[in-house]
Amino acid sequence: MKAAQISIIVLILTGCAAAMAQQAAPYPPLTRPLVIKRVPGAPIYYTLGAPGIPEKSNEGNTSNAGFVVTPEGVVVFDALGTPSLGWNLLEAVRKVTTAPVRYNVVSHYHADHIYGLQAFKDHTSSIVIAQERATEYREDEETSDERANQRLDQRRQALAPWVDENTRVVPPDITFKTQATLNLGGKRFALLYAGPAHSASDSMMMVEPDGVLFAGDIVQNDRIPFMNAQDVDTANWLHSLAEVEKLDPKFIIPGHGVPSTRAKEAIAFTRDYINYVRAAMSQAVADWDDFDHAYANTDWSKYRDMPAFDPNNRGNAYRIFLELERSQFDSSKTLQ
Ligand SMILES: [Zn+2]
Numbered sequence: 001m002k003a004a005q006i007s008i009i010v011l012i013l014t015g016c017a018a019a020m021a022q023q024a025a026p027y028p029p030l031t032r033p034l035v036i037k038r039v040p041g042a043p044i045y046y047t048l049g050a051p052g053i054p055e056k057s058n059e060g061n062t063s064n065a066g067f068v069v070t071p072e073g074v075v076v077f078d079a080l081g082t083p084s085l086g087w088n089l090l091e092a093v094r095k096v097t098t099a100p101v102r103y104n105v106v107s108h109y110h111a112d113h114i115y116g117l118q119a120f121k122d123h124t125s126s127i128v129i130a131q132e133r134a135t136e137y138r139e140d141e142e143t144s145d146e147r148a149n150q151r152l153d154q155r156r157q158a159l160a161p162w163v164d165e166n167t168r169v170v171p172p173d174i175t176f177k178t179q180a181t182l183n184l185g186g187k188r189f190a191l192l193y194a195g196p197a198h199s200a201s202d203s204m205m206m207v208e209p210d211g212v213l214f215a216g217d218i219v220q221n222d223r224i225p226f227m228n229a230q231d232v233d234t235a236n237w238l239h240s241l242a243e244v245e246k247l248d249p250k251f252i253i254p255g256h257g258v259p260s261t262r263a264k265e266a267i268a269f270t271r272d273y274i275n276y277v278r279a280a281m282s283q284a285v286a287d288w289d290d291f292d293h294a295y296a297n298t299d300w301s302k303y304r305d306m307p308a309f310d311p312n313n314r315g316n317a318y319r320i321f322l323e324l325e326r327s328q329f330d331s332s333k334t335l336q
Contacts, residue, residue: 051307070185086116107216228315
């Protein structure tokens with residue numbers, strides 16, 4: 001065969017490969033591309049979700065995720081809220097490095113952080129790691145932090161076409177209890193259980209020597225957090241925030257809201273909000289006030305104009321009201 005013929009065949013084959021790569025986007029395309037940012041001075045990247053709740057206008061892109069590149073492979077933290085978003089995150093990894101994705105560490109099993117795992121499961125051999133209570137998400141829907149199937153049905157409506165009948169929950173391959181360490185390509189990844197707080201399985205990932213903390217939903221910045229789930233534990237959440245502060249990260253990437261070099265401020269925002277709602281509701285519980293009355297009489301002006309106030313705040317207050325009522329009942333029981 002002549003050289004010219006060979007090069008034509010090579011050209012055709014390359015063309016086919018390119019076409020296949022184009023077709024390989026196996027999920028409905030996004031109309032708003034993911035924006036990837038880099039932590040200054042570190043091979044660590046993150047995406048920034050929209051401030052509201054998942055809906056068609058933001059295509060479900062409401063949480064933050066990120067990845068750490070090492071010569072031996074990539075560690076991804078969280079996977080965003082649709083398979084399409086997960087696919088775009090994977091494509092972003094591939095633009096930066098040819099190293100394989102080795103691990104997907106998950107902050108907690110809530111839809112806005114995990115539906116993107118499907119893209120990694122289907123197109124890489126990455127290992128999914130989460131805290132052991134993450135398995136409750138599917139195995140024990142009655143007591144889990146949100147009912148997995150019910151949520152999937154809701155998202156198929158709210159996030160069509162990006163969440164569809166092919167969307168599935170990818171369970172963890174490996175779980176840990178309180179702490180785990182990954183060593184990869186000269187970096188140390190400390191996985192730390194920080195729950196139950198926002199959910200049963202809340203975990204964080206500290207990347208050393210960079211001092212970058214992926215905080216999951218334990219820390220949310222300039223946005224009203226979601227707290228209206230059965231296993232939210234704000235007393236323990238406050239305890240976890242104190243622990244996060246001790247880690248003294250140089251850069252913090254919260255589960256929602258703005259990443260920052262001023263970790264203390266982001267931590268303080270979350271703590272102040274929890275304390276504010278707890279203070280308002282504990283007064284109501286102490287006075288045997290009913291919830292509607294207490295909520296209407298609380299001054300919410302400090303938070304009213306923040307993203308996600310309308311969908312989240314009332315439910316948060318109610319959940320905390322119940323938590324405080326329960327703890328009052330528990331303590332009166334131990335007094336008897
Ligand atoms: Zn979240």
